[in-house]
Every structure is written in structure tokens, then in C-alpha cells.
Amino acid sequence: MALYQLTSLLLFASLLYVSRADEKQSTNHHFFKVQPGGEMHIVSRNLGPFECAFTYAAQGGTNEEWFFDLDADHDGKLYTCSIGRPSGSSYLVFTQFKVEINGANLKDVELYSSQGEKLGPEEYNLNKEEHTVSSVEGGFQSQLARIHVLAQGVKTEL
Template sequence: MQLFGKMSLLLLGLSVSLCVSAEQTKVVEFNVKPGGVVHTFSERISEYECIFTYASQGGTNEQWLMSVGLSEDDQMFSCSVWRPQGKSYLFFTQFKAELKGAKIEYANAFTPAVIHSPFLIPVTQRDGKFSAQLSKLTVIGRTRHDEL
């Protein structure tokens, strides 16, 4: 439970540092398609891009959302991919999240039962550690800005 508390504090700190204005935030809807074929969906703000690549099986298309945001000081870029209804009925055989223009500092996936981070960077599942269920994925990266 201590680890969960520390993770919560880290998340809170990151979310506070990611204060964004409406011009620096975007939420878009997309279909997650089953059939075992690899699909890619991406969204960008300025020169920063979030790329979600996946393959899933079962059921029919599901509506998912992707949000991308850039902090007011342009130092942090965030991306979240999630199903608004929560639990997905699709089985993800693979997935990967990448950030272009930012170095990943934090990533986590939420499944219906637990919150865990059995992932590698770029954010992809580790073999044997992922239960094929996904309800939300969050990735936060530091942008590459030179100091004046």
C-alpha cells in the first residue's frame, strides 16, 4: 500500500505541474477496432505527438478517447488513451504508446482490476505480465527545450 501511496503522490505532483490552458489541450475520439490487425492512432499539439499502436480481438469497434496536453511552460507533454465506459470488452494482444518530441518520464496502464506498470519504454506490454485487458493508458514526457 505504501508503493500505491507514493505513486499517487507522484501522479498528483505531475498533474499539478501539467496545468494546461484550453489552447494546449486536445481530446479526440477514435474507434478501437478488433480483428487482430495492428492499428495506429495519433494526435499532436505543436511539434509533440502521441502515437498509440495496438492489436485487439473480440467484439465490435469501441469508442475510445485520446487526450494530449502541453504544460503552460511547455516543459511537459501528456497523453492519455482510455475507454470512457471503463472496462473494454476487447482483448489487446499488443499495444505500444510513444511520444514524439518528448522523453517519457512516467507511464501507467489501468486495467479493470488493478493499476500497474508492467511496461517497457517505449510503453509496451511485457510478455507474461499483461492480462490483455486495458481501460486506460497514461504517458507523461519532458519536452526537449533548451534553457536560455
């Protein structure tokens, strides 16, 4: 996919999120605590047939409040899953993470560090066949503050 198409798609997803934020049928907004301690934790949310799950292990001082937002266009053809720290910066050290989606086809992701920079391609693995994005052992620099996932709804025949 050309950079222009990718940028347009992500811009559309962002606009979709903002324009649909007040419609209860098309959004699912949730806050949760990211817990340090090195243990694996999983947080999962559904919006109709679309499910997004965030699995992580982190180290650090105390819990952090994070958001978990799901959004869909009016006909369920495009979904977004956004997970992150409201401030855009996290002091936790993530040892690993994984985002998995069900009920839609994974199209693209954007991952950001606590410094607001995009994670490098050596830090994560995007597997469109398995509908996952996950940290790469030895490549991930342990900084994570935001995740945006774009997915296309699965077509069903009548």
C-alpha cells in the same frame, strides 16, 4: 525516483489536465474507435512539438469508443498523453499495444486493466531511452482500459 515524488508528479499531471481542459492551446481531445479483428492499428495525435502514438491489436465483438487526450502546461515543460475507454472498462482482448512519444522525454506511465487495477510490471516494458511503453509477450494479461503517460518537454537553447 521515490514513491512520494512519483505520486506527487502524477497528481500534478492529473491536476494540470483538469485545470487546463478548457484552454484550446494546451489541450487536444479526440475520440476514436478501437477496432477488434487482430490487425495492428495506429492512432497518433500532436500538440505542438509533442506527439503521442498508440499502436494496438485487439480481439472481441465490436468497435469501442476510446478517448485520446494530450495536454501541456503553459510553457511546454510537462506533457500528458491519456488514452482509454471513457467508462474505464473495456471488453476487448488486447493482444499487444505500444505507446511511443516524440518531442519530449518519457518520465512515467500508469496503465490500468478493465477491472481498474494497475497493470503489473511484468505486463509492460517502459523504455525511457526509446520513449516507449509496450506490452510484454507472455506477461501481458490482455486487459487494457487506460494509459497515462507523463513526459518532460525537450529543452531548446536560444
